[in-house]
Amino acid sequence: MKTLKVLIALCIMVGFATNAVNAQKPGRVVFTLPVVYYIPCLDQNLTGDLLFERYYLNNHFQSFISGTLTGEGDIIYSVRLMNEVNEDFAVEGKGNYTWVHSLFLELDGKLIAKVMFAYHYTYNANGELVVETENYKVLCK
Numbered sequence: 001m002k003t004l005k006v007l008i009a010l011c012i013m014v015g016f017a018t019n020a021v022n023a024q025k026p027g028r029v030v031f032t033l034p035v036v037y038y039i040p041c042l043d044q045n046l047t048g049d050l051l052f053e054r055y056y057l058n059n060h061f062q063s064f065i066s067g068t069l070t071g072e073g074d075i076i077y078s079v080r081l082m083n084e085v086n087e088d089f090a091v092e093g094k095g096n097y098t099w100v101h102s103l104f105l106e107l108d109g110k111l112i113a114k115v116m117f118a119y120h121y122t123y124n125a126n127g128e129l130v131v132e133t134e135n136y137k138v139l140c141k
Contacts, residue, residue: 026057037069037079039105041113041140046071046105050079061085065103078106097121114139 033052038045046069054063065081083101103115115138122131 029054059087080104111141
């Protein structure tokens with residue numbers, strides 16, 4: 001679960017970075033993200049490099065993460081993640097931030113787990129966090 005939070009934190013940081021630089025023009029950011037990811041359904045850590053792609057326009061972002069992760073016994077799992085991000089703010093650090101993610105873990109084309117998470121943060125005019133909602137759920141198949 002800690003590695004999932006690290007992955008989410010990286011997505012959020014990339015979101016802030018792409019928003020600050022390219023807030024008003026469409027764009028794309030692509031990089032490889034090395035991860036160690038604990039999957040409770042398998043009770044093991046999966047490791048590998050995932051491709052991170054983010055498309056953005058104004059305060060709306062859509063991200064895709066894909067690749068393969070290797071588990072015990074050199075078993076290779078496929079990973080797909082898609083998220084939607086809306087950031088409604090006039091000044092950096094103030095306003096609403098909403099992230100909705102769905103991650104799919106597959107083995108030989110069969111769904112092993114689905115991880116769903118949603119975050120919402122609201123900051124007041126002083127930049128203080130006044131609303132924080134985090135929901136996280138793993139569905140094992």
